[in-house]
Amino acid sequence: MGNSSSMLTQYDIEEVQEYCQNLFSQQEIVSLYQRFCQLDRNAKGFISADEFLSVPEFAMNPLSQRLLKMVDGLNFKDFVAFLSAFSAKASVQQKVKLIFKFYDSDGNGKVSFNDMLEVLRDLSGSFISDVQREQVLTQLLKEAGYSKDSYLTFDDFNKIFGISELKMEVEVPVD
Amino acid sequence: MSSGKGGELIPSSSELDLDRPNIEDYLPSGSSIHEPVGKLRLCNLLDISPTLTEAAGAIVDDSFTRCFKSNPPEPWNWNVYLFPLWWCGVVIRYLILFPVRVIVLTVGWIIFLSCFIPVHLLLKEHDKLQKNMERALVELICSFFVASWTGVINYHGPRPSMRPKQVFVANHTSTIDFIILEQMSSFAVIMQKHPGWVGLLQSTILESVGCIWFNRSEAKDRETVTKKLREHSQGVDNNPLLIFPEGTCVNNQYSVMFKKGAFELGCTICPIAIKYNKIFVDAFWNSRKQSFTMHLLQLMTSWAVVCDVWYLEPQNLRPDETPIEFAERVRDIISVRAGLKKVPWDGYLKYSRPSSKHRERKQQSFAESVLRRLEEK
Numbered sequence: 001m002g003n004s005s006s007m008l009t010q011y012d013i014e015e016v017q018e019y020c021q022n023l024f025s026q027q028e029i030v031s032l033y034q035r036f037c038q039l040d041r042n043a044k045g046f047i048s049a050d051e052f053l054s055v056p057e058f059a060m061n062p063l064s065q066r067l068l069k070m071v072d073g074l075n076f077k078d079f080v081a082f083l084s085a086f087s088a089k090a091s092v093q094q095k096v097k098l099i100f101k102f103y104d105s106d107g108n109g110k111v112s113f114n115d116m117l118e119v120l121r122d123l124s125g126s127f128i129s130d131v132q133r134e135q136v137l138t139q140l141l142k143e144a145g146y147s148k149d150s151y152l153t154f155d156d157f158n159k160i161f162g163i164s165e166l167k168m169e170v171e172v173p174v175d
Numbered sequence: 176m177s178s179g180k181g182g183e184l185i186p187s188s189s190e191l192d193l194d195r196p197n198i199e200d201y202l203p204s205g206s207s208i209h210e211p212v213g214k215l216r217l218c219n220l221l222d223i224s225p226t227l228t229e230a231a232g233a234i235v236d237d238s239f240t241r242c243f244k245s246n247p248p249e250p251w252n253w254n255v256y257l258f259p260l261w262w263c264g265v266v267i268r269y270l271i272l273f274p275v276r277v278i279v280l281t282v283g284w285i286i287f288l289s290c291f292i293p294v295h296l297l298l299k300e301h302d303k304l305q306k307n308m309e310r311a312l313v314e315l316i317c318s319f320f321v322a323s324w325t326g327v328i329n330y331h332g333p334r335p336s337m338r339p340k341q342v343f344v345a346n347h348t349s350t351i352d353f354i355i356l357e358q359m360s361s362f363a364v365i366m367q368k369h370p371g372w373v374g375l376l377q378s379t380i381l382e383s384v385g386c387i388w389f390n391r392s393e394a395k396d397r398e399t400v401t402k403k404l405r406e407h408s409q410g411v412d413n414n415p416l417l418i419f420p421e422g423t424c425v426n427n428q429y430s431v432m433f434k435k436g437a438f439e440l441g442c443t444i445c446p447i448a449i450k451y452n453k454i455f456v457d458a459f460w461n462s463r464k465q466s467f468t469m470h471l472l473q474l475m476t477s478w479a480v481v482c483d484v485w486y487l488e489p490q491n492l493r494p495d496e497t498p499i500e501f502a503e504r505v506r507d508i509i510s511v512r513a514g515l516k517k518v519p520w521d522g523y524l525k526y527s528r529p530s531s532k533h534r535e536r537k538q539q540s541f542a543e544s545v546l547r548r549l550e551e552k
Contacts, residue, residue: 032235035234035235035236038240038244039234039240041463052234053528054240055233055234055237055239055240056237056239056520056524056528056529057229057232057233057237057238057239058230058233058234058237059528059529060529060533060534060537061226061229061230061233061534061537062226062534062537062538062541063223063226063227063230064230067227067230071234083231083234083235086228086231086235095224098227099221099222099223099224099227102223102227103221116220116221119221119223120220123223123226123538123541123542124538124541124542124545125534125535125538125539125542126535126538127535127538127539127541127542127543128542128545128546136215136220136545136549137220140215140216140217140220141217143216143217144216144217146217157221160217160218160221161218161221161222164218164222166222166224167224167225167228168224168227168228169228170228170231170232170235171235172235172236173235173236
């Protein structure tokens with residue numbers, strides 16, 4: 001991809017489809033490309049943080065800053081790969097993987113107490129005190145069999161989310 | 176065009192204050208509708224899927240960006256015989272129509288300037304006569320402009336009358352909205368001050384019809400502008416005010432929230448709906464993509480500008496209504512008439528970020544849900 005014209009060839013579409021493990025249909029990939037070009041205003045081949053934030057609905061989201069670290073500067077293939085976790089065809093494991101990557105901001109394969117605390121802070125803002133947040137998190141970790149000093153791996157996340165149903169689906173509009 | 180509360184220096188993002196209709200009522204809230212119940216467990220605390228989904232949904236599609244998408248007509252020249260036909264069309268448009276239009280416009284300007292300048296300089300004593308002549312001349316030059324795009328404009332409804340305490344509001348697609356309306360009857364418009372030759376026109380000719388200027392980037396500007404608006408609307412002899420409450424150009428398929436400034440003046444509001452026919456040309460001025468000059472050139476090299484203008488029934492503030500509710504009611508009337516979809520966004524979000532109040536509201540509801548479930552054992 002990376003060409004300045006807004007046209008995808010059949011080869012391009014199939015390449016992207018393979019890259020995202022067939023989680024999107026070809027029509028959806030075309031729609032996502034139109035959206036990508038719309039957000040990437042000067043056709044640089046990636047969407048900058050500023051361009052993401054120009055979508056008010058995204059800017060209002062409490063997790064937008066942390067999410068920006070994951071999506072800032074992605075090219076189209078990686079953009080689709082990121083969104084593939086939200087496809088209706090994605091498995092629970094794939095969704096948990098995205099959530100794990102979201103928490104593990106430094107990418108070392110381990111989620112620390114601080115990582116979880118940071119996300120909680122983004123989600124609850126000034127409406128829960130820092131002390132109370134730590135208390136709640138420590139308590140729930142203990143109940144689940146972990147401690148404050150535990151580092152959670154992807155397997156741990158799978159165990160934690162194991163039985164619960166994750167509703168994490170986004171519909172790609174296809175005109 | 177909206178009054179802040181007193182002389183605040185906070186930029187326009189403060190428009191999204193608690194006075195506004197609740198955006199949450201319009202936005203899809205998906206799984207957050209289902210209030211989680213039961214004892215709080217670790218997986219509930221770590222489950223960020225509802226919020227993540229909202230963010231991903233916004234990345235994939237959002238109603239705000241849709242308002243400013245230019246939708247040029249579909250190309251139809253993909254055939255062996257259609258292509259030459261289209262090519263003929265291009266030749267006619269650029270090499271025949273365009274020069275003719277430029278000539279028409281030049282002639283119009285010559286006539287206008289040769290009448291306007293003497294009237295402006297010589298008739299300084301005869302105020303009323305001067306005003307009437309200048310108004311007629313501005314209407315004339317607007318007609319020339321419209322002719323230069325081969326404008327086919329259908330006016331519906333009674334022509335606006337010149338009465339005091341009357342303000343006209345319309346949906347906004349491009350600066351040419353003003354020209355189209357001015358052609359029929361003289362208005363005093365409130366506009367963003369533009370740079371370049373448009374700005375020159377604004378400060379010389381449009382002054383004579385009583386236009387008011389504002390500067391989006393200046394925060395204190397809003398107060399002075401509101402004062403000017405009020406003064407103007409009370410004056411008997413002034414041209415009726417024309418206000419575009421959306422505050423920015425929208426693509427003629429959606430309408431963004433109306434700013435309440437025009438609806439707090441204590442005047443009758445006469446709504447005007449404008450709808451352009453996209454088959455001929457997309458009249459939406461995407462100011463992020465084109466300068467006004469390029470936009471005009473695009474219009475002059477198209478076949479025609481076809482649109483409908485509806486003058487709708489005047490509305491008054493009802494006793495139990497706030498100005499914001501009044502604004503929304505009028506927006507509804509205009510959107511229905513012009514076939515526009517309403518979105519709950521402030522047009523100024525094109526230029527600034529949303530206020531933190533919305534994020535805080537989401538954080539508050541999450542915090543409350545967590546704390547509540549903590550109580551349940």
